[in-house]
Amino acid sequence: MSLLQDSLIELIRRTSAEIPDDVHQGIVQSLENEKKGTIAESALKIIERNIELAKQKSQPICQDTGSIIFYVECPVGFDQITFEETAREAVQLATKKGYLRQNSVDSLTGKNDGTNVGPGSPNIHFHQHRSAETSVSLVLKGGGCENVGAQYSLPNEKLKANRDLDGCRRVILDAVLQAQGKGCGPGILGVCIGGDRASGYEFSKQQFLRKIPDRNPNPELDKLEQDIVETANALGIGPMGFGGKTTLLGAKIGVANRLPASFFVSVSYMCWAFRRQGVEIAADGKINRWLY
Amino acid sequence: MIQLSAPFTLEKIAALKVGDAVEISGILYTGRDAVHKYLHDGGELPKEVNLQDGIIYHCGPVVLKDEQGNWKVTAAGPTTSIREEPYQGDIIKQFGLRGVIGKGGMGSRTLAACKESGCVYFHAIGGAAQVLAECIKRVRNVYLLEKFGSPEAIWELEVERFPVVVTMDSHGNSLHEEVFSRSQAELSKRL
Known part of the structure; x- marks a missing residue:
């Protein structure tokens, strides 16, 4: 297993289990604003408790772990093929660990092979830039x-x-x-x-x-x-x-x-279960820092 | 908070009204897109599954097998219910369902079937997969797993104090209709 693969599995785990701070603050604010004793307030309280539980248990915030969309900012000369292969393996392993639901279905046969890997999944967008840095952002968007x-x-x-x-x-x-x-x-x-x-x-x-x-x-x-x-x-x-x-x-x-x-x-x-994270990746594949 | 425990009798269901916060204890069967279409097309319900006076849950959970080989649900929030609108009313009537759990509400045909046959729509909190998974005490069985895959299978779940809100009752009332028409009127003032 490569360091990059480790890093991507950790990115998937954290994206699936933890709401980024900027979104969480919005939810906390809306809970404060909501009228007390209403079903809207109790819905937000359950949402807030769910955010805490998911983080604590390192389990998906929402069972629909969604479309897997990677955005890669990379320097000129970056090996996109190796990245894509590593990302596909990371997705399969993250699915086995339960960070992702078995969520990818063959549109013609209706079969779900349980791997989350297939035509169009995961979805990877590459963008080259002149900087030497590589960053990978991940959005998991539910159906x-x-x-x-x-x-x-x-x-x-x-x-x-x-x-x-x-x-x-x-x-x-x-x-x-x-x-x-x-x-x-x-x-x-x-x-x-x-x-x-x-x-x-x-x-x-x-x-x-x-x-x-x-x-x-x-x-x-x-x-x-x-x-x-x-x-x-x-x-x-x-x-x-x-x-x-x-x-x-x-x-x-x-x-x-x-x-x-x-x-x-x-x-x-x-949705409120806004799963988006990102990492800056070092040359050896390790995570340098988190982006959100 | 109203406690609703099995058996889910017509009398208990008829007493519920829109806006009631309820905690459900008993057996739930998951069933979503594939199961609804299958049953509606005349597919056979596995004989161990008894939906009479039962509750169906629109949910595709994340389920793992532990070291002892037991199923464990690790995430289990509701999926959007409106996709089952073409099938739900008939399934409520055909199988004698007393409750449907999902999110986002359903349409007029389901509302009419709820009234005709004595059934309510319970709204669970969408995305609250961990809070709801904690209420699942045991996976009793799974059906049609090979055929439909894990998210679309029928999971038989034992739940305790599973939190929901009644948003469509058995008397023809729908919170979704109310909120939609009110918000539509508010929007037209602001365009």
């Missing part, structure tokens, strides 16, 4: 929240959404309304304005690498992000759709260029 993601093509007459920021706001808030209850709120949105059908969703998911309290450097998008969270939290959807004050913990919005003919708004929803 419940993935199913409530939505892609809108503007204009959308039914939602009165035109090709402008107000139109984007309308469809994003529609996604929040439709996701209620099903996506395990309070949730976090990752949005891409523009791109094509594939790159739009892809880019919307990359927004989940941003920390919850960070601010968008683009003032217009920053304003939209704040507005989406504030408006969503005024709708009374609440944790698990039980009614209550916190519907969203955050909204992160990016933009990509589009074709003149297309205007997509792609919305990915992440």
Whole structure:
């Protein structure tokens, strides 16, 4: 077993069992804000206890350990093939240890071979940079929240959404309304304005690498992000759709260029069990430091 | 907090109403996408599984075998229930279910079947896999494991004080319908 493989198994374990601090703080805050004695408050108390238990027992926060998505930032000359092979082995071993559920099904035969490895799983994105550092981020995204993601093509007459920021706001808030209850709120949105059908969703998911309290450097998008969270939290959807004050913990919005003919708004929803971690990897494969 | 223990009689179920916080003790059978489609297509229920007056749990747990060869559930939160909407109403009526546990709520056909046949929808906290796994005291058996794989199999679980909220009762009320229409009205004021 290589040091890199050890490091990746530890990354998977920690991602599956521990909520990153930035998300946890949002949940603690929403518990404080919720009206006492309501079922929304008791839902958040169970969520809070679950976060503690999972960490303490080193077991999955949620049984749906989700799509396994690696984001690798690597220097020029990095051996992507070896990394991919090591990551696939690490996923199989982490599944045997129970850090991941047997979660990958052959779409034609319906067979689940129990390994979590197959076409498209795990999903690995490589990005080269000029720096000598290698970092690996991991997002485990469950199926419940993935199913409530939505892609809108503007204009959308039914939602009165035109090709402008107000139109984007309308469809994003529609996604929040439709996701209620099903996506395990309070949730976090990752949005891409523009791109094509594939790159739009892809880019919307990359927004989940941003920390919850960070601010968008683009003032217009920053304003939209704040507005989406504030408006969503005024709708009374609440944790698990039980009614209550916190519907969203955050909204992160990016933009990509589009074709003149297309205007997509792609919305990915992440549940409160927001499993995202990252490590900087040393040349020998050991973990240098944790990113979140 | 209302304690609901086996047997899950019609009388106990009929007394529950939307918004009640309940702790369930007794036997639960897991069943999710594959099981619902299978039963609805006329697939045979393993003869040891008795769903009459039973509770089905929409859940695909993480289950490991310990050194002695015993199954141990290490994570077991609910999965989204609405995917079973095409099948659930018929299955409630056909098998005499008294309870369905899941998350996110279900639609009008399930709500009607709950009323007609005396069944409630219990909402467990999505993602709370550890808190809920702690309430599972024993895995009594597993069925259709080879056929469907571990997350989709029928696991027979003995639970104690398993926390849920009634969000659809046997009198035609649904918290999900209420919250949806209220939030939709609030949103239209803000567009």
